[in-house]
Amino acid sequence: MKIRYPAVAGFFYPSDAEELIELIENCYLHKLGPNSLPTKGGKYKISGYVCPHAGYIYSGPIAAHSYYELSKRADFDEITVIILGPNHTGLGSAVSVTDAIWRTPLGDIEPDLEFIEMLWKECEIVDLDELAHLKEHSIEVQLPFLKHLELLEIAKFKIVPISMMFQDFDIAIEVGHFIAKIAKELGRKVFIIASTDLSHYEPQEIANEKDSLVIKDILNFDEKKLYEDVHRYNISMCGYGPTIAMIRAMKLLGAKESKLLAYATSGDITGDYSAVVGYASILIE
Template sequence: MRYPAVAGLFYPSDPEELLEMIEACYLHKLGPKTLPSVGKYDILGLVCPHAGYVYSGPIQAHSYLQLSKKADPSEEITAVILGPNHTGLGSGVSVSADVWRTPLGDFEPDKEFIDMLWKECEIIDLDETAHLKEHSIEVQLPFLKHLELLEIAKFKIVPICMMFQDYETAIEVGYFIAKIAKELNRRVVVIASSDLSHYEPQDIATEKDAIVIKDILKMDEKKLYEDVINYNISMCGYGPVMAMMRALKELGGREAKLLAYATSGDVTGDYSSVVGYASIAISRLLE
């Protein structure tokens, strides 16, 4: 069992308070202003922020509203969640096979997918240590569980924590996610957990963030990597985003759409040092 590390810090630990806060994120002025509902788009991938819900939750909600439009309550979705490693613990790329507990209920791992992933992809280790205190994956789970509680979707999870975020590593991870998804005939959503610029003045942050957002919308993972390095952009999850884009190219992702962008300054009113947040969905339109 992987127990919550940041419940009570990044989001409420009390289930009722947590549900209230998630719904408030959807209805917030920076959120989508509507609650989840089933629709017609087949969402294959998402970029989601992972700060405390009071800062990034409304932007995060845009992604999960779109995910609700993929859902079929009768069919289980494997959510492959890629997050950066902020703690420095564990292996360079680590997949978890534990059950993950949230205040709203537990998530079972997709054990067959996970077992194939770490055995076939040499760079991925089965390692729980990297996940013990890491928040980037954990903060996505209450939003997923909320969709389950609304009977919109059912999920199993594949949590992947990336300390190594170089281009070659990300491409290899993405390739094997897609390969195994196809071999197992899984219905998957690949979620890349990342914040954008960190602790820059608002004008600089938005300028730098526009560069990486443009690269993601073009689904150009090599350009994203080059721009993060060349422009010194402090995006914490560029490796997970590159891996997600690579996987989705193999799985039929065709359209990337910016759902929302804001900074912490838009919440706090302090624009002197902000963190950037974006929600992006990659989909194929169902006929």
């Protein structure tokens, strides 16, 4: 099978396995993290997450909240994790999946080939395209957290990686519809992750104001208002399309509850609040 090699190992996170595990564990135990390592013993419950994708030293503690909650809803059965991320590179198709194996410093993660094949064959706007994923980081940075949970024997994962260059409302809604449809038809245990950062390079006060708007929309399951607010208030949230798709899929799969797990900015890490990036972890179930 094809292998998708890491594009940002050594930049967004360590390329050495021991260093990477140490950093991931530090993210869980960080003052901005959940302050606890994930443990075994979860009971599966379908859930969706908003999770950031910056370098681990910046957004890792916030991302750890999502994976801590995910670990509590996993059992050591095979779970398909659908990861939707924005396409920052401009390479490849407008919306695409790849059926490659994803290599991480902690080991490989396999694709859910049956789910992927159904998605690109049934959903007309989704292509099977490796190029869009080749250098994109938004999906890749989620995978070491998943692989770390495998190493802890908390769960076994396969993935469906969806890269979205086009994030129009109707496109995102259609992607979410087909994710839910195929998950039901295949009877899969699934988690759905929308990989996104929030405001980019705004002063802290403005970032907090703008981010509070989109966080409220997500918590209210309001995909349309999220789309409208991003454009009306010029909010530089890079993965609003993936987030809309995740919300729609989770609604179709029966989700009723939402919770803000954590919010912070890069300024809370660096101490420089003049131009920050916002990060949130949000749970939908």
